Amino acid sequence: MNQVLVSAPSNIALIKYMGKIEGSGNKPTNASLSYTLENLRTFVRLTEIDGGADLWKPLVREDLEKIDLSEKGQQRFLKHLANLKDKWGVTKNFLVESANNFPSDCGLASSASSFAALTLAAAEMFQKLNPQPWGTDKKTLSELSRQGSGSSCRSLFTPWALWQQEYAQPMNLPLTNMHHICVVVEASKKEVSSSEAHKLVTTSPRFTGRVERAELRLADLSQALQSTDWHMARQIVWDEFIDMHRLFETSTPAFSYMTEASKQVLEECQKLWNRWQDGPLVTMDAGANVHMLFRHDQLKRFKEYREFFGEKFKILAFEGVKPDVH
Ligand code: PMV
Numbered sequence: 001m002n003q004v005l006v007s008a009p010s011n012i013a014l015i016k017y018m019g020k021i022e023g024s025g026n027k028p029t030n031a032s033l034s035y036t037l038e039n040l041r042t043f044v045r046l047t048e049i050d051g052g053a054d055l056w057k058p059l060v061r062e063d064l065e066k067i068d069l070s071e072k073g074q075q076r077f078l079k080h081l082a083n084l085k086d087k088w089g090v091t092k093n094f095l096v097e098s099a100n101n102f103p104s105d106c107g108l109a110s111s112a113s114s115f116a117a118l119t120l121a122a123a124e125m126f127q128k129l130n131p132q133p134w135g136t137d138k139k140t141l142s143e144l145s146r147q148g149s150g151s152s153c154r155s156l157f158t159p160w161a162l163w164q165q166e167y168a169q170p171m172n173l174p175l176t177n178m179h180h181i182c183v184v185v186e187a188s189k190k191e192v193s194s195s196e197a198h199k200l201v202t203t204s205p206r207f208t209g210r211v212e213r214a215e216l217r218l219a220d221l222s223q224a225l226q227s228t229d230w231h232m233a234r235q236i237v238w239d240e241f242i243d244m245h246r247l248f249e250t251s252t253p254a255f256s257y258m259t260e261a262s263k264q265v266l267e268e269c270q271k272l273w274n275r276w277q278d279g280p281l282v283t284m285d286a287g288a289n290v291h292m293l294f295r296h297d298q299l300k301r302f303k304e305y306r307e308f309f310g311e312k313f314k315i316l317a318f319e320g321v322k323p324d325v326h
Helices: 071-088 111-129 138-148 150-156 194-203 210-226 230-249 260-276 296-312
Strands: 003-015 032-049 055-058 093-100 160-164 167-170 179-184 281-283 290-294 314-318
Touching (some): 003 111, 003 150, 003 210, 003 230, 003 281, 032 111, 032 150, 032 210, 032 314, 055 071, 071 093, 071 111, 093 111, 111 138, 111 150, 138 150, 138 167, 150 160, 150 167, 179 296, 210 230, 230 281, 260 290, 290 296, 296 314
Antiparallel strands (some): 032 093, 160 167, 179 314, 281 290
């Protein structure tokens, strides 16, 4: 019986993918840059089966959190598998089991890590069954993963990934092993999915010029990170997520992911930065949670923030060391 078990990490974008070209298989309207969150992972086990159709089930393992995937979510996941099978010319059927190592009730999207893990698991399995010359090429796998879920194409590279058009590529930047805090202010499911958000933002008057703004910030941020100009990097990253959230708030119909608690966390971040003229890069995805990234040498500051926000909110916090992944 052929079986593979693979895991892939999540990632957080500092220059956001928001807006895609309709009917293009998730090709973005602008390039994005992300930091890979090694500690937040999805595990996928793929097993060849005799049955007449592919199946999804939660992966049950003591150290992992059981996922409860909606019918729609299962169909989307299995459709991605079917596309990968077509690409490799594989006709066998499979049981797909998946689970995250982070709780599903913390409002963290797992589509990036889960689609990346499924792509990698399928590639490993299908290369055994029907090897293809491009089957281990990361660029091709990133392109395939993108067609399942856009942001997943960045999860194939670590620690930095730059996604331009078809696929992501690694980006060499001096900042590695960053410490990460996610302040979980809203654990419930989002009312507007990111797929809907990609469509709605194009109705915002602020979408005019969005591509240019994102591209300019990408160039400036790459330079700031390259020269470790932390103050500049923090300002650009802040402007970028605010820009994305303004698009949401000025769409027709308008929507918002920010809650009073998110605003409170952002305000505290500003105050702490102003007090110390130092702190993390702060960003938010299409959700209410607030992510913070600290340089590896900011361990003391990371611990201060962990304590400060941990007293008032539910947080996930990871010191910047590579986890042991089994
Ligand atoms: O990959 P999707 O369709 O879930 O889009 C993700 C979009 C953001 O998380 C909001 C930004 C990003 O670049 O990851």
